[in-house]
Amino acid sequence: MSPDQEKMANAWKDGSRDAFDTAEKLYESKKYHHALFFCHLAVEKALKAKYALGHSDMPPYTHHLVLLASKVDTKLTEEQQIFLPEINTFNIAARYDEEKLNLYKKATQTYAQEWMGHTSEILKTLL
Numbered sequence: 001m002s003p004d005q006e007k008m009a010n011a012w013k014d015g016s017r018d019a020f021d022t023a024e025k026l027y028e029s030k031k032y033h034h035a036l037f038f039c040h041l042a043v044e045k046a047l048k049a050k051y052a053l054g055h056s057d058m059p060p061y062t063h064h065l066v067l068l069a070s071k072v073d074t075k076l077t078e079e080q081q082i083f084l085p086e087i088n089t090f091n092i093a094a095r096y097d098e099e100k101l102n103l104y105k106k107a108t109q110t111y112a113q114e115w116m117g118h119t120s121e122i123l124k125t126l127l
Contacts, residue, residue, distance in 0.1 A: 002056070005052055005053060005055075005056065006053075008052040008058075009049045009050075009052035009053045010049075012045050012046070012048045012049035012052055012059070013045070013046065013049045013127055015045040016041075016042045016043075016044075016045035016046040016049060016123065016126075016127060017042075017123075017127070019038045019039075019041040019042035019045055020038065020039070020042035020119065020120070020123055022038045023035045023036070023037075023038035023039045023041075023042060023116065023119070024116070026038060027112055027113070027116055030109070032107035032108065032109060032111070032112035033100065033103045033104045033107040033112075035107075035112055035116065036087075036090040036103065036107055036112055036115055037090050037091065039087060039090060039115060039116060039119040040063070040065070040087050040088065040090040040091040041091070042119060042123060043065055043084070043087055043119060043122055043123065043126070044063055044065060044068065044091075046122070046123055046126035046127055047059075047065065047068040047069055047072060047074070047126065048068065049126070049127070050072040050073070050074060050126060051068065051071060051072050054072055054073065055071075063088075063091045064088060065084040065085075065087060065088045066084050066085060066088060069081065069084055074125070074126065075125055075126075076122065076125055076126070077125070080118070080121065080122050080125060083118045083122065084122075086115070087115065087118070087119065087122075089103075090103065090115075
C-alpha cells in the first residue's frame, strides 16, 4: 500500500467517525431522520476507506452502499450485509421532500435507536 492510499483511507475513516459522531448528536437532539442520514454517510465513508486501502484509484462516485460493499473485502457478517439496503434508503429519503416525509414518519426514537446500533456494529467491523 502506498503512502497516498493510506492517507486517503485515513481521511475517509476520519470522515466516517465524524459522520457517526454527528449522527449521535442529532439522535440526542431527537432529529432522528437527520441522524439516520448521517448513519448512511458514516457507512459510505467507511466503505470508501476500505476501497482506498485495496485499490490504487479513487473510490467510486456513488452513495450506493451495496455497490460499494461489493467492491471491497468488507468482512461484514451476513446479517450486516442484509442491513445495507435499508441504511442505503436513509440517503435518498433524507434528500428529497416526498421521501423525506416518509422517512420522517418512520424515524421514531425506537427505529432510529435500532439503526444507530446496526450502524455502530457495521462501523466496528469496517474501521
